[in-house]
Amino acid sequence: MKHLKHSQIAHLDRLLEDRNRELRQEIHALLLESDEAHHRDLAGMVSDIGDESIANMLTDLDAAFIDRHVHELHAVEDARQRLAAGIYGVCARCGQGIGYERLAAYPTAIRCFACEAQHEKTYAHEGTPTL
Numbered sequence: 001m002k003h004l005k006h007s008q009i010a011h012l013d014r015l016l017e018d019r020n021r022e023l024r025q026e027i028h029a030l031l032l033e034s035d036e037a038h039h040r041d042l043a044g045m046v047s048d049i050g051d052e053s054i055a056n057m058l059t060d061l062d063a064a065f066i067d068r069h070v071h072e073l074h075a076v077e078d079a080r081q082r083l084a085a086g087i088y089g090v091c092a093r094c095g096q097g098i099g100y101e102r103l104a105a106y107p108t109a110i111r112c113f114a115c116e117a118q119h120e121k122t123y124a125h126e127g128t129p130t131l
């Protein structure tokens with residue numbers, strides 16, 4: 001991530017942190033609204049668990065209504081790990097640095113713009129909400 005300035009990295013880090021918190025709050029609210037006692041128990045854990053991965057904890061949860069949030073939370077947690085490891089913002093396909101503008105718009109992006117376009121052409125059915 002040599003192509004990113006310190007100030008840019010700090011900004012992206014904050015974006016990810018904010019999104020992480022928002023998603024936890026949304027997941028917490030969704031679980032609380034659930035009719036299942038098991039889900040409401042999980043809601044308490046989601047708010048108590050601190051900064052550890054709750055995406056992993058919820059992955060096995062058989063609840064379509066929360067799936068999209070958990071999926072995104074996973075992506076956010078992965079991005080924060082890459083940031084901490086100093087390998088953030090590098091395209092998974094071509095290895096080039098992903099532009100700051102793209103990362104600011106999609107902090108969880110794992111491919112540069114060109115590779116993402118190619119990927120979407122190849123896997124057109126992915127990433128399209130089925131609802």
Ligand SMILES: [Zn+2]
Binds near residue numbers: 114115116
């Ligand atoms: Zn690329």
